[in-house]
Amino acid sequence: MSDDSVPLALPLLRLTAGTSEVTTLYRELRKPLLRYLVCLGLTNDEAQDVVQDAFLSLQRHLASDGSRENIRGWLFRVAHNQARNRQTSYHRRFGEPLDGEMEFLSEEATPEQRVLEKEKFRRLAAAIRVLTESERECLLLRAEGLRYREIGDVLGIATSTVADTVERAIRKLAENCNV
Amino acid sequence: MCDVQVKLVAWLDGELSPEEAARVQRHVEQCRDCAGRLGAYEVVSKTFVGYCEAMAVEKTRSRLRRRVPVLAGAVVAAGVMVLVFPRMRISPPPIAPPTIATVSVPVTVSAPAPVLMPAAVEIAPRKTIHKRHVVAPIKEQSVEWQPTETAVQIAIPAEAMFAPGAMPRGMNFIAELSIAPDGSVKQVRLRQ
Numbered sequence: 001m002s003d004d005s006v007p008l009a010l011p012l013l014r015l016t017a018g019t020s021e022v023t024t025l026y027r028e029l030r031k032p033l034l035r036y037l038v039c040l041g042l043t044n045d046e047a048q049d050v051v052q053d054a055f056l057s058l059q060r061h062l063a064s065d066g067s068r069e070n071i072r073g074w075l076f077r078v079a080h081n082q083a084r085n086r087q088t089s090y091h092r093r094f095g096e097p098l099d100g101e102m103e104f105l106s107e108e109a110t111p112e113q114r115v116l117e118k119e120k121f122r123r124l125a126a127a128i129r130v131l132t133e134s135e136r137e138c139l140l141l142r143a144e145g146l147r148y149r150e151i152g153d154v155l156g157i158a159t160s161t162v163a164d165t166v167e168r169a170i171r172k173l174a175e176n177c178n179v
Numbered sequence: 180m181c182d183v184q185v186k187l188v189a190w191l192d193g194e195l196s197p198e199e200a201a202r203v204q205r206h207v208e209q210c211r212d213c214a215g216r217l218g219a220y221e222v223v224s225k226t227f228v229g230y231c232e233a234m235a236v237e238k239t240r241s242r243l244r245r246r247v248p249v250l251a252g253a254v255v256a257a258g259v260m261v262l263v264f265p266r267m268r269i270s271p272p273p274i275a276p277p278t279i280a281t282v283s284v285p286v287t288v289s290a291p292a293p294v295l296m297p298a299a300v301e302i303a304p305r306k307t308i309h310k311r312h313v314v315a316p317i318k319e320q321s322v323e324w325q326p327t328e329t330a331v332q333i334a335i336p337a338e339a340m341f342a343p344g345a346m347p348r349g350m351n352f353i354a355e356l357s358i359a360p361d362g363s364v365k366q367v368r369l370r371q
Contacts, residue, residue, distance in 0.1 A: 034235065035231055035232065035235045036231075038234060038235045038238050039231045039234055039235065043238065044238050044239055120226060121226075121229075121230050121233060124223075124226050124227065124230050125230070128230075139227060140231065142192070142224075143224075143227055143228045143231050144231075147192075147194070148189075148192070148194050163188075163189050163194060164185075166188055166189075166192070167185055167186075167187070167188040167189065170188045170220050170223055170224060171188075171220075173223045173227065174216070174219040174220055174222075174223045177223070177226075
């Protein structure tokens, strides 16, 4: 996701005092949040709205002396809940095959490499469709670098449940897609 | 099935305690089956991250692709407007030099020296303003127009403007009138 495609959503935040912490978090977590939301099935515009809302909520949370523990998990949880409120059928979109021309591959990639990469993603997409909603969400949050404890905070489940779910999901993907 | 198999992903993710991680590592070094699984899990995990990245890029690109025709249409429409209505381009109005402009002044006003009228004299502005509207053919009477120049001065007793007793007796005000080219009063300035 290129920088120019993501308009800054901070003007409102800059108006209030004590925003340096939020600004730092915004720079660090905007892209992972957007990627997570887009993979959940939101459109790019929807994802950007949700991210902006999530950071405004964070601003209010910190301004009211809310807990600063596990802010990353807190942000993902807020964004996750907002995404679910906006779109209840998002889980059906994730796992769709990518129809594009794999423009994200480097220009040095040969046509053969492009075909292989596309085929690999096609098999993975098919395997993703077999996963449960909870397994998909755990893997998406894991792909954004969240620890199991943070994933548990986002989804409202125990850390041990996250570990079991992630392990089961990865095993399913490995068995089904042979990448 | 080895009992550490269910902990391979957590080991990959660094989520195990040091003791558990050491136990899994020792096992993987000896168990070919678990080592193979571990490799597959690693590849799948990387592919999954790549898929997420690709999906995000794909959606961004598709959004841009949807917007390009709209932008292109707007550019074409703007071009057509410029070609069809070339004379409608907005240009700033010419600014005339402020002081050098010679204006045919239709008004010739006798500007008497400030007249300090005695107190309690009634105001007779019509009698003190002598205007003569001059039509265009009389060009020899053109004078240089200076907007700031005072054309008429009128003395006004203070009693005529304020309530009796509000101002010292005998005080007058001078009203200075500037006349515009069309004969109307352009500016009125009141001074003591």
